[in-house]
Amino acid sequence: MSETRRQHQPESILIADCGSTITKVVLIDVVQGQYRFVAYAEAPSTINDPWDDVSVGTVHAIRQLEATLGRTMLDADGRLLRPETPSGAGVDRFAAVSSAAHPLRVVLAGVTAGISVASARRATLHTYAEIIDTVTLGGTPGSSALRSGDDLINAIWHASPDLLCVVGGTDGGAWGPVLELVRNVVRVALYLLSQGLPADDLPAVIYAGNATLRNEIAELIEEVSPVHVVDNVRPTADVENIGPTAEEIELCFYERQLKYLPGGNVLRGWGSPVVLPTARTADYSLRYCAGAWNPTKPALSIDVGSANVALNVCQGGRPLTAVRTDLGLGYSLRSLLDQVDMADILRWLPFGLDAAEARDRLLNKALRPLSIPQTREDALLEQAVAREAVRLVLRDLVPSWLGRASANEGDLVIPPCDPIIAGGGLFAHVPYHGQAALLLIDALQPLGTSGLYLDEYDLLPTLGAIAQERPLALVQTLRSGGLSFLGTVVSPAGRGQAGVTAVTVRPAERDREPSFQVAHGTLRLIPHQTFALGTALELLPARGVDVGAGPGKPMRLVYRGGTVGLIVDARGRPLPTEAAYLRSRIADWLSEIRT
Amino acid sequence: MLYAECFITPLATIYRKRALPVPGQVLCGYGDQVASDRVLAEADVAMGYHLLDLAYDLKAEIDDPSKFLVKEIGDLVEEGEVIAQRGKILRRECVSPVKGRLVDARRGKVLIETTPEHVQLRAFYPGKVVNVLPERGATLEVTAALVQGLWGTGHELRGRLDSVVSDGQTALSAERIEVSHMGTVLIGGRTLGQRALEAAVGNQVAAIVVGSVSSALLPAIDESGLSVLATEGFGDFPMNDRAYQLLQANVGHETCISPVIQPRWEVRRPEIVIPLSAETQPPLLEPGAQIEPGTWVRATRVPYQNLVGRVALLPTGPRHLASGARAPGAIVDLQTVGRVFVPFTNLEILR
Numbered sequence: 024m025s026e027t028r029r030q031h032q033p034e035s036i037l038i039a040d041c042g043s044t045i046t047k048v049v050l051i052d053v054v055q056g057q058y059r060f061v062a063y064a065e066a067p068s069t070i071n072d073p074w075d076d077v078s079v080g081t082v083h084a085i086r087q088l089e090a091t092l093g094r095t096m097l098d099a100d101g102r103l104l105r106p107e108t109p110s111g112a113g114v115d116r117f118a119a120v121s122s123a124a125h126p127l128r129v130v131l132a133g134v135t136a137g138i139s140v141a142s143a144r145r146a147t148l149h150t151y152a153e154i155i156d157t158v159t160l161g162g163t164p165g166s167s168a169l170r171s172g173d174d175l176i177n178a179i180w181h182a183s184p185d186l187l188c189v190v191g192g193t194d195g196g197a198w199g200p201v202l203e204l205v206r207n208v209v210r211v212a213l214y215l216l217s218q219g220l221p222a223d224d225l226p227a228v229i230y231a232g233n234a235t236l237r238n239e240i241a242e243l244i245e246e247v248s249p250v251h252v253v254d255n256v257r258p259t260a261d262v263e264n265i266g267p268t269a270e271e272i273e274l275c276f277y278e279r280q281l282k283y284l285p286g287g288n289v290l291r292g293w294g295s296p297v298v299l300p301t302a303r304t305a306d307y308s309l310r311y312c313a314g315a316w317n318p319t320k321p322a323l324s325i326d327v328g329s330a331n332v333a334l335n336v337c338q339g340g341r342p343l344t345a346v347r348t349d350l351g352l353g354y355s356l357r358s359l360l361d362q363v364d365m366a367d368i369l370r371w372l373p374f375g376l377d378a379a380e381a382r383d384r385l386l387n388k389a390l391r392p393l394s395i396p397q398t399r400e401d402a403l404l405e406q407a408v409a410r411e412a413v414r415l416v417l418r419d420l421v422p423s424w425l426g427r428a429s430a431n432e433g434d435l436v437i438p439p440c441d442p443i444i445a446g447g448g449l450f451a452h453v454p455y456h457g458q459a460a461l462l463l464i465d466a467l468q469p470l471g472t473s474g475l476y477l478d479e480y481d482l483l484p485t486l487g488a489i490a491q492e493r494p495l496a497l498v499q500t501l502r503s504g505g506l507s508f509l510g511t512v513v514s515p516a517g518r519g520q521a522g523v524t525a526v527t528v529r530p531a532e533r534d535r536e537p538s539f540q541v542a543h544g545t546l547r548l549i550p551h552q553t554f555a556l557g558t559a560l561e562l563l564p565a566r567g568v569d570v571g572a573g574p575g576k577p578m579r580l581v582y583r584g585g586t587v588g589l590i591v592d593a594r595g596r597p598l599p600t601e602a603a604y605l606r607s608r609i610a611d612w613l614s615e616i617r618t
Numbered sequence: 619m620l621y622a623e624c625f626i627t628p629l630a631t632i633y634r635k636r637a638l639p640v641p642g643q644v645l646c647g648y649g650d651q652v653a654s655d656r657v658l659a660e661a662d663v664a665m666g667y668h669l670l671d672l673a674y675d676l677k678a679e680i681d682d683p684s685k686f687l688v689k690e691i692g693d694l695v696e697e698g699e700v701i702a703q704r705g706k707i708l709r710r711e712c713v714s715p716v717k718g719r720l721v722d723a724r725r726g727k728v729l730i731e732t733t734p735e736h737v738q739l740r741a742f743y744p745g746k747v748v749n750v751l752p753e754r755g756a757t758l759e760v761t762a763a764l765v766q767g768l769w770g771t772g773h774e775l776r777g778r779l780d781s782v783v784s785d786g787q788t789a790l791s792a793e794r795i796e797v798s799h800m801g802t803v804l805i806g807g808r809t810l811g812q813r814a815l816e817a818a819v820g821n822q823v824a825a826i827v828v829g830s831v832s833s834a835l836l837p838a839i840d841e842s843g844l845s846v847l848a849t850e851g852f853g854d855f856p857m858n859d860r861a862y863q864l865l866q867a868n869v870g871h872e873t874c875i876s877p878v879i880q881p882r883w884e885v886r887r888p889e890i891v892i893p894l895s896a897e898t899q900p901p902l903l904e905p906g907a908q909i910e911p912g913t914w915v916r917a918t919r920v921p922y923q924n925l926v927g928r929v930a931l932l933p934t935g936p937r938h939l940a941s942g943a944r945a946p947g948a949i950v951d952l953q954t955v956g957r958v959f960v961p962f963t964n965l966e967i968l969r
Contacts, residue, residue, distance in 0.1 A: 067620045072886065073905045083620050177666045211669055211729065214722070219640075219664065382833040383852040384920065390768050390851055393622060394964045395945060397919045402941040454942030 034115030035107050036496055037088075037096065038485035039081045039290065040301060041121040044068055044329035044353050044392045045448055046080040047481040048088055050114070051489075051500055058499035063480040064088040067393055069286070070123045076286035077123060103293040118488035119290040122301035122331055124280040126153040126348040127272065130184040130226075132175075132209055134191035134200040135161035139232065142256040142263050143190045146231075148345040148419055149269035150276045150300060151331065156182050160204055172207055179212035185279045186272065187213070187226045189240070192233030194258045201232050205243050213247040227275045231256045231268040265423065276300065295488075302326070302333040302346045304487025309444070311490065311497055313337035316474070317441040321424075323467070324483055325416075326447040327409050329353025329392045333447075334416045336424050336440075345420040350412045352405055352449050353392025356385055363411045370602035371407035371465070373610035374400060395452050402454050403613075406462050409449050413466035432597040439471030439514075439571065444506060446478035453477070456586045457548075457616035460509045464546075464590065468598055470516055471571040472580060475509040475587075482506060510551065510585030514592040517568040519543040525568050525593040531559040531579055541591040546612050551588035558582040560589075568593075587616065621909055622966035624887070624916065626860045627764045628867070629896060630903045633748065637755040638739050639663070646756050648748070652741040654776060654874070654893075659755045662734035668715055673726040675712035676704040683723040686712075693720050701728060742774065743874055744893050761900060763868055763892040765861050767827070769852065770877025770888030771836075772845025775803075777824040779873045779892065781866055783807035786829055786857030792817035799823050803873045803890070805865050808856045810846075812838055819844055825875045827865065827890060829857035830924075847877045847888045850924040858916065858926055860968060868892045907967045909948055914968040917952060917960050926968065927952035933959070 036051040036058075046068045050061040064087035069080035082101045089096050095112040098104055104113025129152050133140035136159050147154055158175040170178070179187065189209055191201040209228075216225055228250040230240050237252050244250040253267040277300065281287070287298045305324055313322035321338035332350040336343045349358040365378045381404060388394060388405070396402035414435065421429040421437075428434055445463055453459045459477050482505045486497045515526055521544040528549060529538035541547040554560065560580045562570045572578040582589060599605070642661025646652060673680045680686065686702040695701055695714040702712040714720075714730050722729040739755050749757035780802040782794040790806035792813040799821050806814070806828040815838055818826055825845035833852045849861045874891040909915065913929045921940070931949040937959050938944050945961035952958055 067622075069620065080620065087619075173666075173668045176669055180667060206725075207669065207727070211667075211727075215667055215729075218721075379832060379834045380853070386833050387768075387851045387853065387918075387923070391622070391918045391966075394918050395939075395943065395961060396941050397961070397964060398921055398940045399942065401920050402943070452943055452945075454939075 036116040036118065036489060036493065037085070037103070037114040038117070038488050039084065039119045040481050040485050041070065041077040041081060041119065041123050041284070041298075042068055042301070042328055042448070043070065043123045043331075046077065046084045047485070048081065048084040049480060049482060049485045050088060050092070051486070051496055057503060058496040059503050060480060060482060060500050060505040062088055062092050064091060068123055070284070076289070077121065077284055078286035078289035081119075081286075081290065105294055116489070116493070117290075117294040118485075119287075119295040119298045120301045120304045120484050120488045121281065121284055121287070121298050122151065122328060122333075124151065124276075124284045126151040127186055127276040127280055128153055128155050128182070128184045129186045129188060129272070130155060130179055130182050131157045132179070132187060132189045132204060133157070133159045134204055135159055138260065139190040139192070139257045142265055143188050143231065143268065145263075145419065145423055146256060146265040146268040147188070147272055148347070149265075150273040150302065150344070151280070151346055151348055152186075152272060152276060153348050155184060158208065160200055175208045176212045176215070179208070180215045183216060183220070184226050186229065186275050188229045188231065188268065188272070190232045190256050192236070192255075193260055194234040194255050196233055198233055198236050201236055202239065205240050210243055210247055213244065217247050227251070227279065229253060229268060229271050229275075234258070263423070273300070273303065299488055301484040302331075302335065302344055304490070305333065305446070305484040306335045306337070306342050306344055307487035307490035308483045308497060308501070309335050309337045310340075310342055311494070312442055312444070312501065313340070315498070315502070320439050320441045320473075322442055322444075323437075323440040324444040324446065324478075325413055325463070325467070326484070327352060327412060327445075327449040328447040330355045332412050332416050334413070334420050336420065338424070343420060343424050345416050347412075347416050347419065350415060352408060352412075353389065356389035356392075356408070359408065359412055360385060362415065363408075366602055367411055368404075368407045370600070370605040371410050371609055372403055372606070373613055376400070376404065399454075402458070405449060406453070406458060410462060410466045417467065432600060435468065436596045437467055437469050439473045440469055441472075441474040442476045442506075443467065443469065443473050444476045444478050444483055446481060446483055450477055451479050451481065455617070456507065456509050458613070460512070460587045460590060461612060461616050464512050464514070464592055465598065468514070468596055469512065470514050470596055472511060472513050474511055474583070475585070477507040477509055479507055480505065508583065508585045510587040510589055511580070511583055512590040512592055513562060513570060513580070514596060515564055515568045515570045516596055517564075517574060518595050519565060519568065523565070525565050526570060526591055527563040528589070528591060529561055529563070530554065531561040535561075539591070541593045543593055544595065546590065546592045546594055546615055548587065548616050549589040549591070550617070551584050551586060553588065554582040556582065556584045590616070619908065619962070621907065621962060622918070623905055623907055623969055624966050625764050625766045625903055625969050626858070626864055627903060627969060628864055629761070629763055629894060629900045631900050632760050632762060632764060632891070632903050633757055634743055634745075634760055634891070635751070635755070635757045636739055636742060637751055638737065638753075641753040642737070644750055644753065644755065646747050646750065648750055650747040652745060652747060652758065654741050654744045656741045657738045658741050659739045661737050663737050664734045665732040667721075667732065668718075668730045670701075670712055670715075670728040670730065671726065672702055672712055672723075672728055676702065676710045678704055678710075680726040683726060683728060687720075687723060687728070689720050691720055691723060694718070695720055695730065701730075742776070743891060760891065760893060761896050762894055763864060764903065765849070765864055765890040766887040767847045767849040767889065768887065769831070770845070770847040770879050771839055772825065772843065772877045774874070774876040774878060775824050775845060776872060776874050777801050777803040779803050779805065779865065779869050779871050781805040781869050786859060786862030790814040790826065790828060795821050795823065797821050803827065803875050805862070805869070809854055811835070815839065815842055815844065825877065827875070830855040845875060845877045847875060847890065853923075855924045858924065860926070865890070903969070907969055909962065909965065909967060915948070915950060915965045916968055917950070917964055918966055919964040922952055922955060922958060922960060925952040925955060930957055
C-alpha cells in the first residue's frame with residue numbers, strides 16, 4: 024500500500040500527554056466507520072529523578088491501557104508496536120504532547136517598566152515561559168528602586184537566561200533610550216555571557232522594539248550574539264502587537280526546552296515527529312470547537328495542572344493563550360500561595376478552616392503533587408485554590424482578549440462562551456460534575472448563556488496533536504461525545520433586590536410548566552431530566568435584567584441537558600467577592616448544584 | 619505500576635552525585651576511595667562585572683580607551699586603583715570600584731571583572747568514585763543508613779547525631795537543648811516551636827530533624843539559618859516510628875544531612891545519610907518497588923495523613939472515596955485506625 028493511500032485510511036491512533044505529574048494516554052480508533060475515543064489511562068510522570076525519562080511513565084500508562092482493553096500495544100521490551108497488526112495488536116499512529124519541560128527562562132529588557140515591557144510580558148504568556156528578571160533603565164516593575172547600569176548588566180549575566188527579549192519605543196518614536204539600553208546593557212551582558220558559555224548555551228535574543236532602529240540594533244547585538252528581529256510589540260502607544268514576539272518565544276521554547284525533554288527521543292522514535300507543547304495543541308483543538316460549536320461565541324478552555332495553569336480563547340478565528348508556569352495545584356502550589364492571600368482562598372469554603380492548617384495542607388500537597396483529595400473538605404480546598412488561580416490567569420488574558428485593563432473585578436467579567444472546556448489534573452479527578460460546573464462559573468464568571476464541558480480524558484490537548492494531519496479524527500472524536508457536557512449556564516446582567524425574581528424559566532410551548540423563578544442573588548439548578556432534550560425554553564427577565572436579548576427582553580433557549588443541567592446564575596456580575604458574603608452562601612450554592 | 623517510595627533503610631549501598639554548579643577541574647579519578655572532606659573538583663566562579671564610563675570620568679570624548687589606560691587588558695586591579703587618567707595638571711582619573719581584573723575596553727567604556735570566588739566541591743560522603751563527571755565532579759558509592767524526609771531547608775552539612783527526645787511523639791523542648799549540642803544533628807521528636815528554634819540557634823546546633831513543622835514557623839526558620847528536616851512535612855505530626863528508631867539507633871555516628879529540597883519543578887526528598895561500614899556490600903537501593911499484600915506503606919493525605927501500615931488486600935477496580943471521587947487503591951491496616959481503603963496515589967512505599 025502506498026504511503027499516500029495509507030494516509031487516507033482510517034487508523035488507530037495513540038496519543039500521549041506527558042505532564043509534569045501525570046502522563047495520560049488516549050486511544051482513538053475507528054468504530055463503525057467513525058473515529059471514536061476508545062480508552063484512557065494514566066501513570067505517574069517520570070521526567071524527574073530517579074527516572075529522568077518521560078518514556079518510562081508513558082510505557083506504564085500504555086501498560087494500563089493494555090490491561091483495560093486486553094489489547095497488546097507494546098512489545099516485551101516496552102517498544103510501541105506500529106502499525107496495527109491484523110490481529111489488532113499495536114496502533115497505526117502515535118503522537119505526543121507535553122507540558123513537563125521546564126519553562127523557558129526569560130529576561131525582559133526595556134526602557135521603562137510600562138507599556139512595551141507589559142506587552143512583552145503578555146507575549147511570554149503565550150507558552151511555557153518564566154520571567155526571571157526584568158531590566159529597565161527606568162526601574163524594576165513593582166519596585167521603586169532604580170538599578171545602575173552595572174546592576175542591569177550583572178542581572179542579565181547572573182540570570183544567564185534562555186532568552187533575552189528586548190523591547191522599547193514606538194515605531195519612529197524616540198530612539199535614544201533604546202539604543203542606550205542595547206549599547207550599554209544588553210550588548211555588554213551578552214558579551215560577558217559569551218566569554219563563559221559555549222555558543223549553544225548563549226541566550227537567544229529577540230528584538231521587538233522601535234522598528235526604525237532594527238538595522239542599528241541588529242548590528243550592535245550581532246557583534247556578540249545572533250538576534251531575531253520581529254515586529255514591535257507596541258508599534259504605537261495604543262496598539263499592541265504581541266503575535267510575532269509570542270511566536271518567536273514559543274519557537275524558542277521548543278528549540279531550547281521541549282526538544283530536549285528527557286526521553287522525548289524515545290517518543291519520537293515511536294513515530295511522533297515532534298513532541299508539541301500541550302497548551303498549543305489544546306489551542307488547535309479549541310480552534311475547531313470555536314468553529315463547530317457556536318461560531319458567534321468565543322470558545323474557551325482552561326487547564327489546571329500541577330505545574331501550570333493555561334487558558335486558551337478563540338474568538339472570531341483569533342486564538343489567544345495565557346500560560347502561567349508559576350501557578351498550579353502541585354509543583355507550582357507554593358508559588359501560587361505566595362501570590363494569593365489565604366483569606367481569598369478560604370472564602371470559597373463552606374466550612375471553617377484555620378489559615379495555618381490550610382497552608383500546611385496545601386504545602387504538603389505541593390510536596391506530594393501526585394496525591395488526590397480523599398475528603399470532601401480537601402477536595403473543596405483544592406477547588407478554592409483553583410478558583411483563585413484561574414482568576415489570576417484571566418487577569419492576564421483580559422487585556423489582550425477584551426482590550427481592557429484588568430484592574431478590578433468588573434473588568435474580568437467575560438462574554439458568553441460556547442464551549443467552556445475544563446481540563447487538567449484537578450478537573451480530571453473532580454468528585455462531582457456539579458463541583459466542576461460551579462468552579463468554572465465562579466472563576467470565569469461568564470455573562471449570558473455559555474456551555475460548560477469537562478475534558479476528563481484529556482482529549483483537547485491530545486487530539487490537538489493530530490489536528491493538522493488527521494483533522495477528521497479530531498472532529499469525529501469530539502463530536503461523538505468525547506467531552507462530558509455539564510450543562511448550560513445562564514448568567515443575566517443587572518442587579519435587583521435580593522429575593523425578588525430576576526429570571527423565570529419555562530417551556531416556550533404548550534402548558535408552559537414547570538416554571539422556575541430564580542431570585543436575584545441566587546443560583547438555581549434546573550436538573551438534567553427536567554425537560555426533554557431539545558425543548559424550547561423561554562427566559563423571562565425582570566425589568567432591567569438582561570439575559571442576552573437586551574434589558575427586560577425575553578429570550579429563547581434550546582434545552583441541551585447535560586450531566587448537571589441548566590444553571591441560572593442570578594448572583595450578579597461581577598460576583599460579590601466579600602469573604603463574609605461568599606462564606607455565608609457557598610454552602611447553599613454547592614447544595615443547589617447537588618454536590 | 620509506579621508508586622511513590624520513601625527510603626528508611628538501616629543499611630544499603632547508595633549512589634550520590636556531587637557536581638559543581640559551573641564547569642571546573644575534577645581532582646578525583648574512577649575507583650578512588652574518598653573521605654568526606656576530600657576535594658573532588660574546584661572552579662573559579664565569576665562574581666560580577668562593572669562597566670566604567672571613561673568618557674564621563676575623564677570628561678573627554680574617547681574613541682580609543684587604550685590611549686588613557688594605565689593598566690593592560692587582563693591586569694589585576696585593586697579597589698580604588700587608577701586604571702585610566704587624562705591630563706597632568708588638572709588630572710582626571712578613572713578608578714576601579716572593586717578588586718578584580720580589567721577584561722575589556724572599547725568605545726569609551728572599561729569592563730572590570732570582580733575577583734572570582736574559588737569554589738571547592740568536597741565529597742561530603744565517604745565512599746568510592748564510581749563515575750567521573752567531566753568538568754563537574756563525580757558519582758560516589760556510599761554504604762550507609764538512609765532516612766528520607768519530606769521537607770527541609772538550610773545547607774547540607776555533617777555532624778554527630780544526637781538525641782534529646784525519648785520518642786517521636788513528643789515535641790522538642792527548648793529546655794533540653796544545651797551547649798553540648800553545638801555542631802550536632804539533633805533528633806527533635808514530633809515538632810519544634812519558636813522557643814526550641816531559638817535555643818537551637820543559641821546553642822549552635824547544626825541541624826534539627828523533626829516529624830513536622832508548622833508553616834507558620836517558616837519565616838523564623840528561614841531567618842535562623844538553621845538546617846531543619848521534617849520527616850512528615852508540614853503540620854503537627856509525630857516522626858514515624860521507623861525513622862525515629864533508625865536515627866536513635868545511630869546516635870553518636872557522624873551524619874550527612876541534606877535538607878535541600880525542592881527546586882520548583884520537581885520534588886527532591888531531603889535526607890539523612892549515616893555512613894556505616896559493612897563486611898559485605900549491602901544491596902543497592904533502586905526505585906521500582908510494587909505494592910502487594912504485606913507491603914509497608916504510609917498514607918499521604920487527610921484523613922490518614924502520615925499513618926503507617928501494611929497492605930492487606932488489593933481490590934480490583936476503583937472505589938469511592940469520602941470526597942465522592944473514585945480511584946483504584948489498596949486496603950491497608952493503618953496504625954490506630956485499622957483497615958481502610960486508600961487510593962494508590964495517596965500511598966508511598968516505605969523501604
